[in-house]
Amino acid sequence: MKHTLNKNKQEILQAAQKQCLKHDLRFTSKRSNVLQLMLHENKPLSAYDIMADYKTQYNQSISAVSVYRMLDFLIHAQLVHKLASSSQYIVCSHITCHHAHETPQLLICDTCHQVEEIGIGTLLTSELEANIAATGFKLQHQQLELHGVCSSCQKLH
Amino acid sequence: MKHTLNKNKQEILQAAQKQCLKHDLRFTSKRSNVLQLMLHENKPLSAYDIMADYKTQYNQSISAVSVYRMLDFLIHAQLVHKLASSSQYIVCSHITCHHAHETPQLLICDTCHQVEEIGIGTLLTSELEANIAATGFKLQHQQLELHGVCSSCQKLH
DNA sequence: ACACAAATGTAATGTTATAACATTTCATCC
DNA sequence: GGATGAAATGTTATAACATTACATTTGTGT
Numbered sequence: 340m341k342h343t344l345n346k347n348k349q350e351i352l353q354a355a356q357k358q359c360l361k362h363d364l365r366f367t368s369k370r371s372n373v374l375q376l377m378l379h380e381n382k383p384l385s386a387y388d389i390m391a392d393y394k395t396q397y398n399q400s401i402s403a404v405s406v407y408r409m410l411d412f413l414i415h416a417q418l419v420h421k422l423a424s425s426s427q428y429i430v431c432s433h434i435t436c437h438h439a440h441e442t443p444q445l446l447i448c449d450t451c452h453q454v455e456e457i458g459i460g461t462l463l464t465s466e467l468e469a470n471i472a473a474t475g476f477k478l479q480h481q482q483l484e485l486h487g488v489c490s491s492c493q494k495l496h
Numbered sequence: 497m498k499h500t501l502n503k504n505k506q507e508i509l510q511a512a513q514k515q516c517l518k519h520d521l522r523f524t525s526k527r528s529n530v531l532q533l534m535l536h537e538n539k540p541l542s543a544y545d546i547m548a549d550y551k552t553q554y555n556q557s558i559s560a561v562s563v564y565r566m567l568d569f570l571i572h573a574q575l576v577h578k579l580a581s582s583s584q585y586i587v588c589s590h591i592t593c594h595h596a597h598e599t600p601q602l603l604i605c606d607t608c609h610q611v612e613e614i615g616i617g618t619l620l621t622s623e624l625e626a627n628i629a630a631t632g633f634k635l636q637h638q639q640l641e642l643h644g645v646c647s648s649c650q651k652l653h
Numbered sequence: 654a655c656a657c658a659a660a661t662g663t664a665a666t667g668t669t670a671t672a673a674c675a676t677t678t679c680a681t682c683c
Numbered sequence: 684g685g686a687t688g689a690a691a692t693g694t695t696a697t698a699a700c701a702t703t704a705c706a707t708t709t710g711t712g713t
Contacts, residue, residue, distance in 0.1 A: 365679085367691070386669070405692060407670065412691095423581040423641070426669060426700095446633045457631060466620055474614060475647030476603045483640055484580070490632030522659070522710080543700070562661060564701065569660095583669095583700060 348378055354435050358416050372397055373409045374418060374430065383427035383447075383454055386410060420445065422454070424484045432456040442467075442481045448489035455489065505535055511592050515573050529554055530566045531575060531587065540584035540604075540611055543567060577602065579611070581641045589613040599638045605646035612646065 355374060359366040376392050377384060384392070386406045393401045410428050413419035419428055420443060431443070433456070442464050446455040471478055512531060516523040533549050534541060541549070543563045550558045567585050570576035576585055577600060588600070590613070599621050603612040628635055 365690070367678090369692080402693065402695095403669085404671075404694085408692080444627075446628060446631065448633075449636060455631060455633065457627070463620070463623055463627060466623070470601075470614070470620060471603060471642065471644075474603065474612060475650070476605075476612065476642075477645045477647075477650055478642060479606060479644040481642055485628065485633075485635060485638055487628075487636040488634045490634075493632070493634055524660070524709090526661080559662065559664095560700085561663085561702075565661080 348375065351378060351430075351434050355416070355418050358418065358434075362416065364412070364416065369401070369405070370409050370412060373406070374413060377419065377428065377430045381430075382452060383422055383425060383429045385427050389428070420456070420482065422447065422484060424486065429454050429456075433458070442483065444483045445485065446489070447484060447486050448492055449486050450488050450492035453489060453491075505532065508535060508587075508591050512573070512575050515575065515591075519573065521569070521573065526558070526562070527566050527569060530563070531570060534576065534585065534587045538587075539609060540579055540582060540586045542584050546585070577613075577639065579604065579641060581643065586611055586613075590615070599640065601640045602642065603646070604641060604643050605649055606643050607645050607649035610646060610648075 352371060352374070355371075356366045372393065373389060376389065376396055380392065386403060389410075390401055390403055390406045393399065393406070410419060410421070414421055414428075418431055418434055420431055421428055422445065424447070429445075433443075442458070444457050446457065448454070467481075468478060509528060509531070512528075513523045529550065530546060533546065533553055537549065543560060546567075547558055547560055547563045550556065550563070567576060567578070571578055571585075574588060575591055576587055578585055579602065581604065586602075590600075599615070601614050603614065605611070625635060
């Protein structure tokens with residue numbers, strides 16, 4: 340399934356707010372600031388990167404603990420993904436998509452460090468699940484992180 | 497493809513030694529000790545766990561740096577996998593298998609923390625690759641870490 | 654025995670993440 | 684509009700994971 344491209348920030352922020360209301364959570368200004376900052380950077384950031392950026396962009400200090408808490412919040416709200424393989428965080432590319440979210444599949448370029456998020460096909464997902472179910476294992480959360488070189492970087496040799 | 501169960505330690509150590517010779521690397525006693533320790537524990541361990549275990553089991557101190565270097569070595573020799581999602585390390589289940597290694601797929605039980613390593617089918621692998629190739633991305637290294645609950649833990653509710 | 658590369662040791666420090674407890678913010682109810 | 688209680692954030696300290704830089708030792712080939 341093809342995903343529509345990200346719409347503008349405004350729309351993403353509104354979607355985020357809606358997501359939060361639905362779960363009785365507060366979309367505070369700091370949380371919003373963190374999300375905006377991450378949208379603006381549009382690349383994986385560490386928690387400490389975010390802390391530094393926040394200071395620069397909003398001229399206001401924020402502690403590491405707070406950043407981690409906000410990231411936890413945004414992850415639970417399905418607005419942000421954690422890249423376990425690099426301990427970094429990135430905004431979900433599909434916030435404004437209306438269909439059910441598929442298994443996120445993150446293609447991480449080891450050259451330019453950009454991340455492309457694609458949705459694995461449902462056929463493939465069910466095959467993968469069947470493969471796993473055969474062992475009696477019950478899947479909880481699935482996110483595939485795949486490392487390689489993106490098409491842009493391949494062109495530059 | 498079904499994998500044979502792990503054979504005894506002796507055989508694994510021999511296979512490991514052979515792997516190293518092939519690449520002109522030394523399978524030193526410390527590296528061997530670390531591998532044996534990991535085999536013995538048979539569960540994911542952090543680098544610092546290994547450091548502590550080493551001290552206990554061999555009555556000899558070893559530094560964190562050394563542990564990380566040995567882990568790097570064992571990973572490159574394809575004897576050990578790193579679990580990025582938990583910053584832990586575990587011996588590859590397929591060391592003594594003779595066929596080419598498939599994409600390692602690690603089923604991590606979030607209850608008992610045991611890891612089951614299965615090989616993703618080649619059909620599935622090629623589908624996944626096709627899916628990815630469509631985006632122009634070139635895969636480098638693939639390892640799937642999937643979290644859930646293993647069959648034993650499901651039985652205990 | 655020498656030379657050289659590989660392996661390991663040592664010390665310091667960088668990076669990622671959480672614990673424990675205090676304070677502030679904000680919606681709700683009276 | 685003030686009380687109140689939960690959610691959010693602040694503060695301080697520290698735990699856990701990982702690397703850098705440089706010194707020393709070990710083992711192999713000549």
